[in-house]
Amino acid sequence: MIALYEWNKASIGKLLWDLNAKKDRMWITWIHHFYMKGTNCIDYIPPTHASWIVKAIFKHKEELMNSTVWDVFRSRGGYCTRDMYKLLRGVRPKVRWKKVILGNCARPRDTFITWIEFLGRLPTKDRLRRFGIQNDGLCVFCGTNEDIQHVLFECDFAINIWNQVLDRDEKYRWATNGVMGMDWIISNTKGKSMKCRKAKLIVAKTIYSIWTTHNMIIFQNHTKDFFQLGELKVVAPWCKKLIENGHGDVWYGYPPVVCDEGDDDDDGGYDYAPAA
Ligand SMILES: [Zn+2]
Numbered sequence: 001m002i003a004l005y006e007w008n009k010a011s012i013g014k015l016l017w018d019l020n021a022k023k024d025r026m027w028i029t030w031i032h033h034f035y036m037k038g039t040n041c042i043d044y045i046p047p048t049h050a051s052w053i054v055k056a057i058f059k060h061k062e063e064l065m066n067s068t069v070w071d072v073f074r075s076r077g078g079y080c081t082r083d084m085y086k087l088l089r090g091v092r093p094k095v096r097w098k099k100v101i102l103g104n105c106a107r108p109r110d111t112f113i114t115w116i117e118f119l120g121r122l123p124t125k126d127r128l129r130r131f132g133i134q135n136d137g138l139c140v141f142c143g144t145n146e147d148i149q150h151v152l153f154e155c156d157f158a159i160n161i162w163n164q165v166l167d168r169d170e171k172y173r174w175a176t177n178g179v180m181g182m183d184w185i186i187s188n189t190k191g192k193s194m195k196c197r198k199a200k201l202i203v204a205k206t207i208y209s210i211w212t213t214h215n216m217i218i219f220q221n222h223t224k225d226f227f228q229l230g231e232l233k234v235v236a237p238w239c240k241k242l243i244e245n246g247h248g249d250v251w252y253g254y255p256p257v258v259c260d261e262g263d264d265d266d267d268g269g270y271d272y273a274p275a276a
Pocket residue numbers: 139140141142143144150151154155156157
């Protein structure tokens with residue numbers, strides 16, 4: 001994921017570099033002739049009537065031209081947008097769950113909910129209480145105290161689901177490695193093998209399905225039976241076959257038996273695929 005503000009600034013730096021180097025291009029000659037008139041880039045201040053692109057190029061000139069990488073570019077004789085972007089972005093800690101989300105073959109809605117879960121921001125009842133929103137605080141599946149770890153991994157309802165969708169090796173590792181949760185998911189979905197890609201897809205799909213069922217019970221008076229376990233049982237072997245055949249965009253081509261979740265957008269097709 002790219003930080004667009006910093007990337008735009010780094011990209012504008014390339015235009016500034018070309019202007020400063022007086023490269024033999026028509027737009028550069030034009031700006032030098034009509035605006036700058038012999039002034040160098042660091043001293044030039046665009047007039048108020050200048051076009052927005054000229055103002056944008058010179059808006060961050062001090063920050064860009066006085067940066068440490070600008071001197072490196074000078075000695076190297078060329079500008080590098082990526083290096084400038086890295087400098088502007090600064091050093092940031094990497095999140096451990098990055099590879100569970102990126103490159104995940106699940107549908108965007110599955111990975112989005114999984115991402116929110118990793119951030120710890122799914123609005124469970126304990127979290128809503130912390131915001132001052134009163135509720136009974138009880139798990140909709142079993143009636144004990146509700147928090148995110150309980151709903152997705154420790155509730156009997158969730159454990160039953162995970163037991164159905166994980167394969168024998170994964171279940172063994174769960175039993176021997178202790179607590180199911182983010183740490184377990186990260187350590188058991190490392191790698192680029194077909195098995196890991198399948199595991200990532202199943203994790204995202206399962207988290208989405210449990211959370212959707214949780215919400216359906218609260219907001220639409222469904223029962224626990226709303227969860228269609230059959231769907232996951234079909235997805236697991238099917239996506240394995242598809243990944244083996246070299247197709248990564250699994251979410252787009254779900255088989256009809258799995259896709260039949262209704263047709264909310266009335267496009268005559270299944271809602272897994274984008275509307276035409
Ligand atoms: Zn529960």
